[in-house]
Amino acid sequence: MSQRQIIQAFEQYQKSRLQFVQTVADLASRPQNIEVLHNAGVMSMLRPLMLDVVPSIQQTAALALGRLADHSDELAEAVVREDILPQLVHSLGSQNLVCLLVQRFYKKAAAFVLRAVSKHSPALAQAVVSCGGVDALVLCLEEFDPGVKEAAAWALGFIARHDALLAQSVVDAGAVPLLLMCLREPEIALKRIASSTISDICKHAPELAQTVVDTGGVAHMAQMILNPDTKLKRQVFSALSQISKHSVSLAEMVIEAEIFPAAVACLKDPDDYVRKNVTTLMREVVKHTPELSLLIVNCGGMAAVIDYLGECQGSLRLPGIMMLGYVAAHSESLAMAVIISRGVPQLALCLSEEPEHHLKAAAVWSIGQIGHHTPEHAKAVATAGLLPRLLQLYMDASSSEDLQVKSKKALKGILQKCTDLPTLQPLLYDAPSNILKHVVCQFSKVLPHDSKARRSFVTSGGLAKVQEIKAEPGSRLQEYINTINSCFPEEIVRYYSPGYSEVLLERLEKFEPDTFKS
Numbered sequence: 001m002s003q004r005q006i007i008q009a010f011e012q013y014q015k016s017r018l019q020f021v022q023t024v025a026d027l028a029s030r031p032q033n034i035e036v037l038h039n040a041g042v043m044s045m046l047r048p049l050m051l052d053v054v055p056s057i058q059q060t061a062a063l064a065l066g067r068l069a070d071h072s073d074e075l076a077e078a079v080v081r082e083d084i085l086p087q088l089v090h091s092l093g094s095q096n097l098v099c100l101l102v103q104r105f106y107k108k109a110a111a112f113v114l115r116a117v118s119k120h121s122p123a124l125a126q127a128v129v130s131c132g133g134v135d136a137l138v139l140c141l142e143e144f145d146p147g148v149k150e151a152a153a154w155a156l157g158f159i160a161r162h163d164a165l166l167a168q169s170v171v172d173a174g175a176v177p178l179l180l181m182c183l184r185e186p187e188i189a190l191k192r193i194a195s196s197t198i199s200d201i202c203k204h205a206p207e208l209a210q211t212v213v214d215t216g217g218v219a220h221m222a223q224m225i226l227n228p229d230t231k232l233k234r235q236v237f238s239a240l241s242q243i244s245k246h247s248v249s250l251a252e253m254v255i256e257a258e259i260f261p262a263a264v265a266c267l268k269d270p271d272d273y274v275r276k277n278v279t280t281l282m283r284e285v286v287k288h289t290p291e292l293s294l295l296i297v298n299c300g301g302m303a304a305v306i307d308y309l310g311e312c313q314g315s316l317r318l319p320g321i322m323m324l325g326y327v328a329a330h331s332e333s334l335a336m337a338v339i340i341s342r343g344v345p346q347l348a349l350c351l352s353e354e355p356e357h358h359l360k361a362a363a364v365w366s367i368g369q370i371g372h373h374t375p376e377h378a379k380a381v382a383t384a385g386l387l388p389r390l391l392q393l394y395m396d397a398s399s400s401e402d403l404q405v406k407s408k409k410a411l412k413g414i415l416q417k418c419t420d421l422p423t424l425q426p427l428l429y430d431a432p433s434n435i436l437k438h439v440v441c442q443f444s445k446v447l448p449h450d451s452k453a454r455r456s457f458v459t460s461g462g463l464a465k466v467q468e469i470k471a472e473p474g475s476r477l478q479e480y481i482n483t484i485n486s487c488f489p490e491e492i493v494r495y496y497s498p499g500y501s502e503v504l505l506e507r508l509e510k511f512e513p514d515t516f517k518s
Contacts, residue, residue, distance in 0.1 A: 014054060021049055021060040028067035034075065037068065043078045050087050055106060062088065062109035070116035076124050079117055085131045088113055092136035104145045111140060111151035115158045122162040129166065134159060134173045141178035146187040153182060153190070157197035164204035171201060171208060176215050183220045188229050195221065195235035199242050206246035213243060213253050222257035230271045237263070237277035245284040251292055255285065261299040267308050276316050279305055283323035290330040297337055302327060309346045317350055318362055325366030332373040339380045344370060348384050357400040364390060364403065368410025375419045382423035387414065391431055412438055419446050421453050421462075428465045437477040440466065444483035454487055463488065464496040 024042060027033040042064075049061035065084065069076040079085065088110045114133050118125040128134070133155075140152035156175055160167040175197075182194035198217060202209040212218075221236045240259065244251040266278045282301050286293040296302060305320045312320075324343050328335035338344070344367070351363040367390070371381035381387070393399050394407035415438040418424060427439045443462070447454050457463050463484070471478035485493045 014057075017049060017052065017057050018054065018060070021046070021057055021064055025060050025064035025067065028064050028071075031071060034068065034071045038075060038078070042068070043075075043082050043084075047082050047084055047087075050084060050091075055103075058091070059106040059109050062106065062113055066109060066112035066116045068116075069113060070119070073120035073124065076117045076120050079113065080124065080127045085114070085117070085128060085133065089132045089136045092140060104143075104148055107140055107143070107148045108151040111137060111148070111155045115151070115155035118155060118158040118162075122166060125159045125162050125166050128155075128159060129169050134169050134175075138170075138173045138175050138178060141175065141182065146185055146190045149182055149185070150187070150190045150193050153179060153193045153197050157193065157200045160197060161200040161203075164208065167201045167204050167208050170197075171211050176201070176211055176217070180212075180215055180217055180220050183224070188232060191224065191227075192229070192232050192235050195224075195232065195239050199235060199239035202239060202242040203245075206250065209243045209246050209250055212239075213250060218243065218253055218257045222259050225259055225263055225266065230269070230274060233266065233269070233274045234271070234277055237266070237274065237281050241277060241281040241284050244281060245287075248288045248292070251285045251288050254281075255292065255295065260296070260301065264299055264301050264304050267304045272312065272316055275308055275312070276319060279308060279323060280319040283319045283326060286323055287326040290334060293327045293330050293334055297327065297334065302337065302343075303341050306341050306343050306346050309350060314354070314356070315359070317354065318359060321347065321350055321359070321362045321366055325362070325369040328366065328369040332377065335370050335373050335377055338370055339377065344380055344384050344386075348386055348389075351386075351389060357403045360393065361400065361403040361406045364393065364406045364410050368406070368413050371410070372413035372417060375417050378414045378418035379420045379423070381414055382418050382420050385423075387411065387418075387423060388426055388430070390414075391427060391435065394435070395430075395432065408435075411435060415439060415442060418442055421446055421457065422460075425457075425460060425462050428462060428469075433471075433477065436469065437475075437480065440469070440477060440480040440484070444480040447484055447487045458488070458492065458496070463492070467493070467497045 024037065024046065027037060046061045046065055049057055050065070052058050052061065065079060069079045092107055092110050114128050114137065118128050118133075137152040137155050140148050141156075143149055143152075156170050156179075160170045179194045179198055182190050185191065198212055198221075202212050218240070221239055224232060224236050225240075227233060227236075240254050244254045263278055263281065267275050269275055269278075282296050282305060286296050302324070305323055309317055309320045324338050324347065328338045328343075347363050347367050347370075351360055351367070354360055354363070367381055367386055371378045371386075390407050390411040394404055394411060396404075399407070412435070415424070415427075415435070419442060421443060424439055424442055427435070431439055443457070443466070447457060466481055466484055469477070469481060471481055
């Protein structure tokens with residue numbers, strides 16, 4: 001055999017290997033092919049090609065593995081079982097590839113595999129950490145090529161998002177300063193992924209968020225809230241929300257970065273998720289203290305959120321609904337600010353329009369936070385027609401347990417302050433005894449001191465309804481009924497008592513006029 005024939009044999013072998021990994025990578029991009037590839041043992045075939053002497057074969061093999069692992073946790077586990085991760089981690093740290101261009105493409109593919117494995121579960125993410133994957137990915141953040149940095153940041157985000165321990169491993173490897181440096185790079189895609197990863201790190205614990213703050217993260221992100229790129233704004237507001245939620249001091253650090261009132265202006269952004277994330281940020285700030293709530297109210301944040309609730313639907317409403325509840329919960333004056341800004345009708349609208357029980361439960365909770373302070377607050381809720389609605393949700397067997405619990409609590413809190421009797425009276429007819437006693441209690445408080453209310457109570461049928469209530473002798477409910485009855489002449493009470501008409505008819509039958517006696 002000639003030398004030329006030998007060389008041709010090797011060339012053919014190289015072409016076949018390359019053709020094989022290219023075909024597998026292409027097939028793996030279509031979900032319908034994944035099971036067939038897996039059953040054919042493709043993982044064990046790709047593993048040696050990860051060490052191939054030809055860089056393009058290495059790179060394409062990694063791409064194929066990434067697509068397979070990305071499809072399901074079963075295939076990601078197969079990558080771990082085949083002991084492929086140590087090879088990937090080693091190659092990520094290697095500087096011996098043929099050229100910088102090839103090295104760039106391979107590192108992006110290798111980072112993609114680590115990301116695809118990590119995304120499925122904490123256990124798989126831990127497998128990446130245990131083989132040194134985080135350290136290798138952090139080294140990639142120092143690369144010159146922005147594509148490599150982006151791939152590494154993305155993989156680190158998928159590791160960090162699972163739990164605090166995994167996020168801490170990313171922090172301990174020194175990722176945070178490098179991620180913040182990525183925010184300064186001109187490439188928008190890199191800024192987006194870095195912001196997203198910072199958000200995933202911050203969400204788990206105050207200590208992790210504090211690390212980002214101490215490294216100057218808030219100041220970096222504050223500079224980007226007016227960036228025209230929609231996806232970047234989404235991620236920046238998400239990260240600021242995750243920082244703010246943990247403590248007063250962290251929320252104050254976000255406030256001190258002077259992102260308000262500029263952030264409020266973003267509630268007019270055309271993108272739904274920019275607006276949702278801005279609202280979430282405000283919710284996380286206001287929940288801590290009355291002072292932080294007042295700051296958001298004074299910069300127009302609350303009024304803007306109420307307008308926002310009228311413009312969106314579904315889960316987009318949730319942070320706005322809860323924000324109003326947090327503001328109202330702090331004090332009478334802040335709850336009144338929600339009322340004056342027409343927050344109650346907006347919450348009533350959310351309650352009637354949204355079919356999801358968790359959204360209804362959030363609206364009910366916020367309504368309860370507004371109405372439980374004083375009679376004036378309770379009247380604002382009652383005159384919006386919300387008391388019968390709360391009662392209906394509490395009594396509806398199809399309501400979730402959480403919705404029933406919140407409806408009951410809100411209803412009781414509002415009833416104990418409500419002195420607007422016309423809005424209370426419909427509840428006399430429908431409320432169960434555990435709610436009815438609170439309704440009757442309010443009548444027993446008001447009627448002794450209000451003659452007009454007493455007259456209206458009689459003419460509207462309220463007194464007659466109270467006489468129909470069956471209360472245990474000596475119970476609180478019976479005491480309240482006795483107090484109400486004492487506000488009226490005895491003959492009036494008897495007249496409206498059940499069965500009194502029969503007594504009168506019986507007396508009529510027995511009555512003989514004097515003319516007949518003579």
